[in-house]
Structures are given as C-alpha cells and as structure tokens.
Amino acid sequence: AQSVTQLDSQVPVFEEAPVELRCNYSSSVSVYLFWYVQYPNQGLQLLLKYLSGSTLVKGINGFEAEFNKSQTSFHLRKPSVHISDTAEYFCAVSEAMDSNYQLIWGAGTKLIIKP
Amino acid sequence: EAGVVQSPRYKIIEKKQPVAFWCNPISGHNTLYWYRQNLGQGPELLIRYENEEAVDDSQLPKDRFSAERLKGVDSTLKIQPAELGDSAVYLCASAGGQGYFSGNEQFFGPGTRLTVL
Numbered sequence: 340a341q342s343v344t345q346l347d348s349q350v351p352v353f354e355e356a357p358v359e360l361r362c363n364y365s366s367s368v369s370v371y372l373f374w375y376v377q378y379p380n381q382g383l384q385l386l387l388k389y390l391s392g393s394t395l396v397k398g399i400n401g402f403e404a405e406f407n408k409s410q411t412s413f414h415l416r417k418p419s420v421h422i423s424d425t426a427e428y429f430c431a432v433s434e435a436m437d438s439n440y441q442l443i444w445g446a447g448t449k450l451i452i453k454p
Numbered sequence: 455e456a457g458v459v460q461s462p463r464y465k466i467i468e469k470k471q472p473v474a475f476w477c478n479p480i481s482g483h484n485t486l487y488w489y490r491q492n493l494g495q496g497p498e499l500l501i502r503y504e505n506e507e508a509v510d511d512s513q514l515p516k517d518r519f520s521a522e523r524l525k526g527v528d529s530t531l532k533i534q535p536a537e538l539g540d541s542a543v544y545l546c547a548s549a550g551g552q553g554y555f556s557g558n559e560q561f562f563g564p565g566t567r568l569t570v571l
Contacts, residue, residue, distance in 0.1 A: 380567070382563050383545065444497055447494070
C-alpha cells in the first residue's frame, strides 16, 4: 500500500533563508508526486507536480522539488523564503496508472517564517 | 476559468442539528471528491464520484453522512445529526476534463469550515 511521510510537522526558518521540506513515500508501482500549499483559512493550491521527465520540477512562488527514485523522496525547496510563504505544505502521491487520480496525503508541514 | 466553488465558507451549528455543504466543480470535470480535514492533518477522503456514481464511499460514515451528485455536476454533502467531532474543514475537489484543468491533478475549492457547538 502507498504511504506518504512528512517527517517535520513544523519548520521554523528566518526570512530570506533557504528551506527544505521533506517528503518520503512508499509504493510498489510508479507514482506521480505533488506538493500542495494551504494558506490560513484557504483551500489547497497546487505548488508543483512530478509526472515524468526531468526529476527537478519547478513550481509557483519560486519553489522547486526533486524526485529521487532510489531514495523514494520528493523534497521541496526554496532558496529564499518570504513572510508570505507562511502556510502548511502537503505532499501527496498517486499511482501513475490510476485514472481516478486518487491521492494519498502526508500529514503536512507548517512553514513558520521568523522575521 | 472558474475554479471549484463551495458554499457556505463557514457554518456554526449546535450538535444534533443537520447541515449541508454544496460544491460546484470545474466545468467538464467528471470526478468529484469530498474530503474532511481536521486541524493539523492532511485531507481524508470521504467519497469520490465519477459523474453521478459514487465509486468510493468506503470512508463515509453512512449512519450520519450522505452525499449526492444527481446530475453528475454539482454535489451536496449532508450531516444529520451533527456531532461535536464533526468540526472540521470540508473540502471539495474535482479532476479530469480537457485543456488547462486536465491531467493528474485535483483542483480544490476553498472549503467549508464547520464548527459544531
């Protein structure tokens, strides 16, 4: 069965510092990988996704993630965070052959930006 | 293009009262999802529709929860009667279709925050 692990429930970081939010998954089949962001009192918005091709994926708001098949990871990075990046970030995975787009979700990581 | 629309955004009710949430997915999306998100957790799937058919409702507490998508477009999720533990954000998402809103991606509405007193 698939599962997604986000090891850090909270990540505090100073403004303009780099950040990495970790995501590991387990699956016996090929997967698609997603990062969603949820700003306070809002729904989930897609940051980026990996379907195939280049393992380095660039998303909105300066975020990027790298798919590492051998380590079954899809860590999210940003070189310099802004106060507006304060949000909760969710990693999700779906089976590549699943036409129903079923997502398995991680528990989320709260990104806390310190001024 | 319009995104997923949900109403109401907020709802406060007393326990044992009924409540309903409405969702209008992106035009052309055949797949519709209802999720429940508790504070500090990821979304958990309640029910998934393919057009008007509920193809996965295994996580829906059927003693008090019901859902419908009669014409395969908009959908309603109902709780009757509500319990204190039902306080959460109820998210609707849709997927499928063509063009910009296509591919292996679920598009989410803003959610309905339910508080049961």
